Amino acid sequence: MPHPTDIADNTSPGAAQRSSLSVALVGSGGAGVMTAGNILLEAAATAGYYALMTRSSGPQIRGGEAAAMIRIATHPVECMDDRFHVLAGVDWENVHRFAAEISLAPDGVIVGDPGRGEAPLVFSRSGAAFEPLPLARIAKEISGGRANMVLLGYLAALLGLPEDALRQATASLLGKRPAALEASLVALAAGREAAPAAARLVLEPALAGPAARWLVTGNEATGLGAIVGGVRFVAAYPITPATELLEWLSPALASVGGVLVQAEDELASINMIIGSSFGGVPALTATSGPGLALMTESLGLAVAAEIPLVVVDVMRVGPSTGIPTKSEQGDLNIALCGLHGDAPHLVLAPNGVADCLQTAQWAVALAEALQAPAIVLADQFLGQARAVVDSPRDPRLYGKRLCAAVGSKDYQRYELTADGVSAMAIPGTVGAAYTADGLEHSERGTPSSQAADHVAQLGKRRRKLELHDYGALWADIEGAGEFAVVTFGSSTGPVREALARLPGHIPPIRLVSLRLLAPLPRDRLSEALAGVHKLLVIEQNESGQLFHYLRGVADLPPESSSLRKPGGQQFNPGEIAQHLIEWSGT
């Protein structure tokens, strides 16, 4: 949660120190923008700051212009700030393409090599001052020196990051190449020297050391949560922005005795994990919207045959190929309602980078306990953002399946138990062989077209999800008052920050961030919203998918409305704060 006093964007211009500063590093392909960005992020972490980095690049497959967007703060951050304080360009080739993503603060600075011409007008017209830095000349004087490192040294000094932290971070990222490291350290020092002695944009000192913090992406956190939860088999087909999750999982799984298989398509992925899970090995696949669409038939099979599994959908802008590299919360409808027939299943959504770990782990635990498929809705922002976060605590949720014992008498795989969960026989178990079936079946598993069997099994499959006690994890509930905001996933970060900026300005507002979207714990939601007169549902898509879902299944206050933002660009806290002021005032 942001520091309650953080009103980063409202810090008065010219203030000596800031609790949050945002930097955009840009340049053409090969300029080393990402390397510099990663070092800056790690330096901030080492110096005891929280930080968040997202990246953007041009449409070229390789070597296009790139932007590393970094926010450094004295408090945890789960979204980008409204504006950037520093725009630093190794060069300006094509970087006007990032104009929509990088809005500069009027009291900000633009740093660049005067020899490379002026910064594009879209940036300079913000009023930000231009600080010339002869990058090429300085770099040329250093043997093996590179402009990106000179710029990085300058930036670190500008922000007030300790020199040691920067050197340490550089060593940790470039340590394997001693020659490059040496030249980089000289270049960093030269850049630092060129920085103004009394910088205008300086961070407040970090409150604590970096102890008990992680530097992690949402995709990595999801992968770790899945493995800790018990997943040992993954089959998947590459797709942006889920690919990094698979690339992290592949060696990680191998090291713990699991396996990742690259399937020929998503139809194969989902059915391979069904096979693995049927065999008793907890399994997962990760994809994005187009892949999830291909998997829906077989998700129905997993519902009917009661096969535990997890599908992570790292959402991107859809429909169709959409904008593969940008984030949107547009797959909620297909995740909730995309299956044919009456097919109760689980849908979860992590609401922060670190929360990806907990939510993935919980998804494995729920899928295994309830013998049902779970869809986890992450998104491009959460998946690819790299953040400094407080070490996530282990939620101690592990996949545990009710299995049939050897020699079970009169074993019935789909027995109609009170809680709906029936023992699953793992192949190899003597005396319990059965055929798992997507055809409707009797309790024994024998195919049946009898209405009575169908009704009984439908009820069983619904009951097991509805009767389960999901505990407190179903949502994060914060604050009190007669106004409430309901949101989910990556929209939670900017909503939280907006609320933290507003105390005193508006009536108190409750926040409910849903982690469990299906089955929706309706009673708990009613409880969480007790006394609320006015409700706002906030989500990042065009049609208001969460809003309409909640209107359909929950009792919402009559005065309920929706704030939506399509377009692939995450909400920023300022625009939400502005909306909340207007909304709560009427």
Next chain:
Amino acid sequence: MTEAATATIPVPSDYKSNVKPVWCPGCGDFGVLNAMAKAMARLGLRPEELAVVSGIGCSSRIPAYTACYGFHGVHGRALPTGTGLKLARPDLTVIVTGGDGDGYSIGGNHFLHACRRNVDLTYIVMDNRVYGMTKGQPSPTTETHWTSKLAPLGTGINEFHPMAIALAAGANFVARGFTGDPNGLADIIVQAIETPGFSFIEVLSPCITFRPEQKDWKKTVRHGNLSSTADLALAARQIFSDDGMNLGVLYAGARPPYRPPIGRGRVAAADLAAEFRI
């Protein structure tokens, strides 16, 4: 099977369940069920160590008729399901079954990649050159001129050549059997299971309801006419001069199966977090 039963010599009936097949009387698929049970008994495998996986179709109903662990999934996806099961549970013997529509049409891509991946599976396709379950539409192996309600003038499309494709795509064992010869078919299934890697068996399995003329197959098949070789070029020449009625093993190779290690980790899951600590 009880402990007492395992001590005795297994017989085919140990591998059949008491679920009554939905098949039409005289359907070729009965012969496959019998041959499978014979092969399993001959191999002496315990039913619980065997898994039979299928998609959708008349032929795909077979898992529930065995006493083994079974998986009756969705149309066309039996091979991925079997692949996931075998990779996760290398200790099991996995047999994937289905029809020509299931395997070559909706599941065609998986067929190619299962051959290429060469996981240690046995894939039995009951080829009746028709969609039986949906009542008589042409399949990828249906003859060009065979007419039906859906294609009254015939398909006008050349038939698919599964054995040639299996060979080209990298299957390690390729054979053809016939349901009218359950003993010969059982021999082939035994060999297929014993050969490491992906084993493909095309079984001529008449659909007496929608292709009654296939009853004549018992007269037109040629037993033992394919000669087994480990030479791909020889096998290819043989299969391209074949009219689809020659029975036997075409190819038994020595391609190494895909067998990624599972269950052999050196790291505790929680220790993976170390790389993220600052």
